[in-house]
Amino acid sequence: MSTLLNAATDVAAPTPRRSRLTAAKRRQYGAAYVLVLPFFIIFIAMVIVPLVYAGYLSLFRKRLIGGTSFAGVENYVKALTDPLFLTAVGRMAIFLVIQVPFMLALALFFALALDSGMMKLAKFSRLAIFVPYAVPGVVATLMWGYLYGRDFGPFAQVSNALGLPPPPFLTQTGMLFSIMNIVNWAFIGYNMIIIYAALRSLPTELYEAARVDGASEVRIAWSIKIPAVRPALLLTVIFSVIGTFQLFTEPKLMFSLAPNVIGTAWSPNLYAYNVAFVNQDANYAAALAFLLGIVIMIVSYIVQLSSQQKERRS
Amino acid sequence: MTTTGPVTVTSAQADLDQPAEPGRNPARQRTSWLLTVFVLICVGYFLLPLFWLVVASTKSNADLFSTFGLWFAHFNLFDNIKAVLTFQDGVFIYWAINSAIYAVVSAVGASFLSTAAGYGFAKYNFPGKAALFAVTLGAIMIPIAALTVPTYLLFARAGLTDTYLAIILPSLATPFGVFLMRVYAADAVDDALIEAARVDGVGELRIFLTVALRLLLPGSITVLLFSLVATWNNYFLPLIMLNSQDKFPLTVGLALWQSSAAAGGGSQALFSVVITGSLLSIIPLVVAFLFLQRYWQSGLATGGVKA
Numbered sequence: 001m002s003t004l005l006n007a008a009t010d011v012a013a014p015t016p017r018r019s020r021l022t023a024a025k026r027r028q029y030g031a032a033y034v035l036v037l038p039f040f041i042i043f044i045a046m047v048i049v050p051l052v053y054a055g056y057l058s059l060f061r062k063r064l065i066g067g068t069s070f071a072g073v074e075n076y077v078k079a080l081t082d083p084l085f086l087t088a089v090g091r092m093a094i095f096l097v098i099q100v101p102f103m104l105a106l107a108l109f110f111a112l113a114l115d116s117g118m119m120k121l122a123k124f125s126r127l128a129i130f131v132p133y134a135v136p137g138v139v140a141t142l143m144w145g146y147l148y149g150r151d152f153g154p155f156a157q158v159s160n161a162l163g164l165p166p167p168p169f170l171t172q173t174g175m176l177f178s179i180m181n182i183v184n185w186a187f188i189g190y191n192m193i194i195i196y197a198a199l200r201s202l203p204t205e206l207y208e209a210a211r212v213d214g215a216s217e218v219r220i221a222w223s224i225k226i227p228a229v230r231p232a233l234l235l236t237v238i239f240s241v242i243g244t245f246q247l248f249t250e251p252k253l254m255f256s257l258a259p260n261v262i263g264t265a266w267s268p269n270l271y272a273y274n275v276a277f278v279n280q281d282a283n284y285a286a287a288l289a290f291l292l293g294i295v296i297m298i299v300s301y302i303v304q305l306s307s308q309q310k311e312r313r314s
Numbered sequence: 315m316t317t318t319g320p321v322t323v324t325s326a327q328a329d330l331d332q333p334a335e336p337g338r339n340p341a342r343q344r345t346s347w348l349l350t351v352f353v354l355i356c357v358g359y360f361l362l363p364l365f366w367l368v369v370a371s372t373k374s375n376a377d378l379f380s381t382f383g384l385w386f387a388h389f390n391l392f393d394n395i396k397a398v399l400t401f402q403d404g405v406f407i408y409w410a411i412n413s414a415i416y417a418v419v420s421a422v423g424a425s426f427l428s429t430a431a432g433y434g435f436a437k438y439n440f441p442g443k444a445a446l447f448a449v450t451l452g453a454i455m456i457p458i459a460a461l462t463v464p465t466y467l468l469f470a471r472a473g474l475t476d477t478y479l480a481i482i483l484p485s486l487a488t489p490f491g492v493f494l495m496r497v498y499a500a501d502a503v504d505d506a507l508i509e510a511a512r513v514d515g516v517g518e519l520r521i522f523l524t525v526a527l528r529l530l531l532p533g534s535i536t537v538l539l540f541s542l543v544a545t546w547n548n549y550f551l552p553l554i555m556l557n558s559q560d561k562f563p564l565t566v567g568l569a570l571w572q573s574s575a576a577a578g579g580g581s582q583a584l585f586s587v588v589i590t591g592s593l594l595s596i597i598p599l600v601v602a603f604l605f606l607q608r609y610w611q612s613g614l615a616t617g618g619v620k621a
Contacts, residue, residue, distance in 0.1 A: 028440070032434045035430045036435065046486065050468060051456070057464065118346040134596065135547075136564075142589075152585075154384045273463070276463045293457055
């Protein structure tokens, strides 16, 4: 900034001109703040203040007798030794390791398939794969819940007709995959579109030469297209990390179909919700929310760091 | 911020629906039937739940249980729709109106705030700019759901829970929208144009409102659509903030019906109501989606290419 101002004064040696320039600069600063300020007022009120408040709350405890008192890091120590919270975070880690790579690999595959120009009905396919993104998580879970169900789910109907036991969609182990499937269904298309849009904006010259040289489409995809859309892939990975740890709607709605399987702490967010609104322990819930945020930041940071290293190596 | 010319954004936008552009002509590639068939099978998977929803919406509650789920039985759709719209004194209609109000007001607001801030960041240098933008970028990583409980507690103190503002205010803060609009504004508004307007003595804010805003419109619509979907589909925030049924959006209302349907208690007739209500609730967005998809993709290209 100071260099900019210096440059301005150097060029505009005569005094009257200089003061006019500074006035113009000042007007521009003013305009910039007027443009940026409305967003930051809302941003501070709706993001920064709740964040600080959560941090503050998490340092207190509330007892029936004795009221609210300072607790230091007690809530954090409690959370880090709370089997319900740790199990929920662990479950999300498993989710992250299995579901996210599967989802993104398929999203990348579909994006490359649509971009390759080797497909019939490409536009229809693109729309059909993307359309679940427009369906609210609540409705997606409702639909899949009924499809999984024993009452009138078609899978149970078919296995019933064949004299087989109903598929174990809503059992303890089945539930993890059932919910993964709902998330896949909802978000493969969204991620596909991010990657596809990046592919479409690559200059063709990038791989036209390889094509002329007789490189196969698979080879072009692997060696040219995928490395070229790495920023878009990184974006999808980070959004997926954030989304996974925040999982709430799906387990919350699955609860009414399989209360014993879901319980109160299937995902960390569901647990924080139950702690806040069923146990009425806002302080502990704030600590859980804060820890969850920290976990998400760490994982996103690791993802970014490892991708930067990869870039440096290549 | 990288400054890879406007080419990426605009060409992505132009390309999407005109694959016949020279040099990218798919017709020159040999059609792979194996690939086509495989992708179409996957398309079947994505359409399956929606097909089921349409089929199930045409069935009476009894037929849901007694006929095969993936094919039609006695056509009962209109009776089901009537049942949805009149159930509990027509509360579904309120939910639909609420969803629309929440989504439209939040989306228009978020889009305008993001556009102004993004343009401010892209076209001006001012003290504190780098720090403010860094904070905005960092906030993209903050899990909004983790903020919802503390926001609720703050709103409870301010007496804002169970109001329309409780849903709209938190939905206005979209750091990702600011990021998208900054990238978009950097290319969409020519610096020479701003300079020319300045020479003509047009004030800075007038330049934004009369010259820049029109050029920023495609980007703004993308942000608008994203916030629209995010707010329309939001469940966690309204679930926490609202108590009165007549303020619920569709998501919270349908979830409520679903849990009472699943709990049984003589209310078995609810299943067809929940299912048909679900179908009705997704129609507006799915339609908006199919017609406006150009904007989705161009916006995502902006974010994905430059992130």
